[in-house]
Amino acid sequence: MNMLEVKQLTKDFGGLRAIDSLDLTIGKQEILGLIGPNGAGKSTAFNCIAGVYAPTMGDVYFEGSRINGQKPWVLCKKGIARTFQIVKPFATKTVLYNVMVGSFANTNKRSEAKEKAMQILEFLQFADKKDIRAGNLTIGDRKRLEIARALATEPKLLLLDEVMAGLRPSEVDELVDMVRRLRQSGITIFVIEHIMRAIMALSDRIVVIHFGRKIAEGSPEKVASDENVIKAYLGGEYVVS
Amino acid sequence: MTPKKINNCALVLIVLIAFGVPLVVRSATYLHILILLYMYAYLTTSWNLVGGFAGVLPLGHAAFVGIGAYTSTILSLQYGVSPWLGMIIGGLLAAIVGVIIGKPTFKMRGAYFALATIAFGEGIRVLIENIDYLGPLNFNGPRGLQIPPLDTGLSRFMFEAKEPYYYIILVMLVAVLALTYFISRSKLGFYLNAGGEEPEAAMALGVNVARAKLIAMAMSCFLTALAGTFWAQLTLYIHPKSIISLDLSFEIAFIALIGGRGSIAGPVLGALLLRPVSDFSRIYFGDTVPGLHLIIFGVVLIVVMIYQPRGLQEPLTRAYNRLIHRFFGPQGSGRAA
Amino acid sequence: MIFVLEDTINGILMGSIYGLTALGLTIIFGVLKVINFAHGSMLMVGMYVAYWAVALTGLHPYMALFVVVPVMFFFGYYVQDLIIKPIFKAEKEVREPITVIIVTTGIWYILDNLTLLLFGPDYRILQDNPLRGKMLEAGQMLISVPKLWGFCAAVVTAASVYVFFQKTRMGRAIRATSLDREAASLMGINQYKVYNIAFGIGTASAGIAAITLVPFFNVYPTVGVLFDIKGFIIVVLGGLGSIWGAIVGGIIIGLIESVAPQFMTATWTEAIVYGLFLLVLFVKPSGLFGVKYDW
Ligand SMILES: Nc1ncnc2c1ncn2[C@@H]1O[C@H](COP(=O)(O)OP(=O)(O)O)[C@@H](O)[C@H]1O
Ligand SMILES: [Mg+2]
Numbered sequence: 049m050n051m052l053e054v055k056q057l058t059k060d061f062g063g064l065r066a067i068d069s070l071d072l073t074i075g076k077q078e079i080l081g082l083i084g085p086n087g088a089g090k091s092t093a094f095n096c097i098a099g100v101y102a103p104t105m106g107d108v109y110f111e112g113s114r115i116n117g118q119k120p121w122v123l124c125k126k127g128i129a130r131t132f133q134i135v136k137p138f139a140t141k142t143v144l145y146n147v148m149v150g151s152f153a154n155t156n157k158r159s160e161a162k163e164k165a166m167q168i169l170e171f172l173q174f175a176d177k178k179d180i181r182a183g184n185l186t187i188g189d190r191k192r193l194e195i196a197r198a199l200a201t202e203p204k205l206l207l208l209d210e211v212m213a214g215l216r217p218s219e220v221d222e223l224v225d226m227v228r229r230l231r232q233s234g235i236t237i238f239v240i241e242h243i244m245r246a247i248m249a250l251s252d253r254i255v256v257i258h259f260g261r262k263i264a265e266g267s268p269e270k271v272a273s274d275e276n277v278i279k280a281y282l283g284g285e286y287v288v289s
Numbered sequence: 290m291t292p293k294k295i296n297n298c299a300l301v302l303i304v305l306i307a308f309g310v311p312l313v314v315r316s317a318t319y320l321h322i323l324i325l326l327y328m329y330a331y332l333t334t335s336w337n338l339v340g341g342f343a344g345v346l347p348l349g350h351a352a353f354v355g356i357g358a359y360t361s362t363i364l365s366l367q368y369g370v371s372p373w374l375g376m377i378i379g380g381l382l383a384a385i386v387g388v389i390i391g392k393p394t395f396k397m398r399g400a401y402f403a404l405a406t407i408a409f410g411e412g413i414r415v416l417i418e419n420i421d422y423l424g425p426l427n428f429n430g431p432r433g434l435q436i437p438p439l440d441t442g443l444s445r446f447m448f449e450a451k452e453p454y455y456y457i458i459l460v461m462l463v464a465v466l467a468l469t470y471f472i473s474r475s476k477l478g479f480y481l482n483a484g485g486e487e488p489e490a491a492m493a494l495g496v497n498v499a500r501a502k503l504i505a506m507a508m509s510c511f512l513t514a515l516a517g518t519f520w521a522q523l524t525l526y527i528h529p530k531s532i533i534s535l536d537l538s539f540e541i542a543f544i545a546l547i548g549g550r551g552s553i554a555g556p557v558l559g560a561l562l563l564r565p566v567s568d569f570s571r572i573y574f575g576d577t578v579p580g581l582h583l584i585i586f587g588v589v590l591i592v593v594m595i596y597q598p599r600g601l602q603e604p605l606t607r608a609y610n611r612l613i614h615r616f617f618g619p620q621g622s623g624r625a626a
Numbered sequence: 627m628i629f630v631l632e633d634t635i636n637g638i639l640m641g642s643i644y645g646l647t648a649l650g651l652t653i654i655f656g657v658l659k660v661i662n663f664a665h666g667s668m669l670m671v672g673m674y675v676a677y678w679a680v681a682l683t684g685l686h687p688y689m690a691l692f693v694v695v696p697v698m699f700f701f702g703y704y705v706q707d708l709i710i711k712p713i714f715k716a717e718k719e720v721r722e723p724i725t726v727i728i729v730t731t732g733i734w735y736i737l738d739n740l741t742l743l744l745f746g747p748d749y750r751i752l753q754d755n756p757l758r759g760k761m762l763e764a765g766q767m768l769i770s771v772p773k774l775w776g777f778c779a780a781v782v783t784a785a786s787v788y789v790f791f792q793k794t795r796m797g798r799a800i801r802a803t804s805l806d807r808e809a810a811s812l813m814g815i816n817q818y819k820v821y822n823i824a825f826g827i828g829t830a831s832a833g834i835a836a837i838t839l840v841p842f843f844n845v846y847p848t849v850g851v852l853f854d855i856k857g858f859i860i861v862v863l864g865g866l867g868s869i870w871g872a873i874v875g876g877i878i879i880g881l882i883e884s885v886a887p888q889f890m891t892a893t894w895t896e897a898i899v900y901g902l903f904l905l906v907l908f909v910k911p912s913g914l915f916g917v918k919y920d921w
Binding site for chain 1: 474475476479480482483486487489490491492493494495496497498599
């Protein structure tokens, strides 16, 4: 059984079709990359999967059951976690507090939530910053906090929306390494990324969308040499670093 | 001593002093002022569950004070129900009403909730002013209800002296503070704070934001209504214009913001600071400058919000920690309770 | 029958003035996403300025326009610039500027009580102004002349504000800021300057409302509260942020107040207004003309 199946997914905003008949599947413990120019509809696809928007048409299946229109907090408890492209920390609270909000998803006990949160922070080598107010973090650390909170909910499927944008190259390498370790620990990963070097190294398969439609799919090498993909990127929007 | 121990000692000391006050202060006037101070601290702490933790702005809490006061008073005057029981019934009624108000408005931008609560508060007042009888229940319209001081005693919630009222409201205050402390450390507290600050992120982390807010609203309204009964039994006279007034709703919010919204000590600090201003300016300037305390409130509010947007509890906590540091050395410094 | 018609007309006229008093509320909300609870008090200030301008000079009440509108514009401009802006900045980490909302109530309390201190609780009315009690006879009906002018002022003001926001450069910049603060600041628009101007315009519109009221309405320190609460109801009824919604909402309230007393004791009409308000909030919180989803 696939972890996630998206069938003919369509999402309209008023007259704008942000996603158009998108099909994709992710197997268990796979890392699937999603790329496309700005405004292609990538974040919207995540929002449809994570329950922020109900799809206009089409279906989303998670572990074999249909989840269209279910609320984000319900889906979170079922095992879908996500980060936000525009980070949304609980700015007046500490890092530890932020992560504990996530770890309360699976427990009612404060002590257990705290323990779980500390484990995650240590895994992400973030524990030394646990008492800093989230509003005072650097952009790199804010992104890391997004991931930490999401992981604290103990997801089966993790949606990462441009978590590497704006990071230094060394930080990017660290994150690539960390995502690989996450997969090893059994988590399935669906990742949107603009940094080609990272997404090529990371993904098992890549799906490319443009104006909401899928224009290519396959291994990183295959996608990188695809004519349609190259044409879509002629605007030079990609950071090839 | 560890910082935790020092804080606990300080806390116990404060509570003991508070309980000892009536042994020293014999003047009924001063006791009354203290009773009102505690009552406002209690009301603001109850308000803080929604206004502070859940990050929305209720501006009609006087309505719930009114619901509590009218429920217990009507039940006791017309049916002989003990005000203690009436207090609980009024609280439950207020909780239900609070949920009805919150359910449609928590989904909207905060301004809608603020407006809905104001209109609800004013609406209830106008309604009561217009009702003499509702079925068998006598509201007595704009004239209000008088509680004849017939049988005093604990079971009737009525006393000749001020001391029993003092102890009752003090126990209520300590209880509601303890409750707030436990909630703030519980899952509900985390969920309220998260949902109030960044609802979308909270939802993605498994928080049913609207539900958490509704739970907080129900608790807050319940607790607020209890103070309504207390007030009715204290003054033995309730009257829609004074008990369900916009001024009361706003004063609660002012105290909370100046003291520190969303903190545990904030409402108490706010009440300690503002109630004396209110009482003394009314005593000394009530005739010459009737609105003086309101001008002071407004100015203090603006100044505090510009320089300490999270209220006075923040600098005061810092000062307290520095003090502890001075007297007990570095191992003594830590966060205040 | 003729009385119902007369009441209806007078209700529409008075209602449009209510709408005019609430116009600034909706403008300010539309841009800052903040309910200005001090709006009624600003209206009260406008009424005092108009009252004194006329009482001291003996001019025609409507000539006060030339004093009141600029005074009120700058009053609003600087209240936002000096008091509200710093709080916005202090709280910019937080998504909903709750502190700002409550600070505007602080301003309300200061203005009302300062006025009480300065002018006392007396009710003041412009004694012998040419508009006072003036009626227009239309058949058997009597229509209040100052209210008729109020109606005209409401329509003209709303139309001007509408045109300003839709057609002028400045108006468009303000709307851009209201839609997306960050994008607007990237386009080189100074967010806080825009807020100042929006606040000024909102307050100036309260000044126009004040002028239409002064010839027939008592001026006293807490007169604003009356219009404040009504204003909240009106803007939610019409849709928060909608300019024409405010006028229509005002007319609905005016109609209820003038027609309902035919059928019940007058004190109940107030309860009906609150009931209607809560009903709208529950059934269609976006109001009659508001944007559907406001997050
Ligand atoms: N809530 C929304 N309302 C209206 N349009 C939206 C909304 N969210 C996204 N869009 C539009 O949908 C398109 C896809 O956006 P998005 O999914 O954010 O793109 P990407 O993440 O690929 O850069 C864009 O044209 C964007 O303007
Ligand atoms: Mg995106």
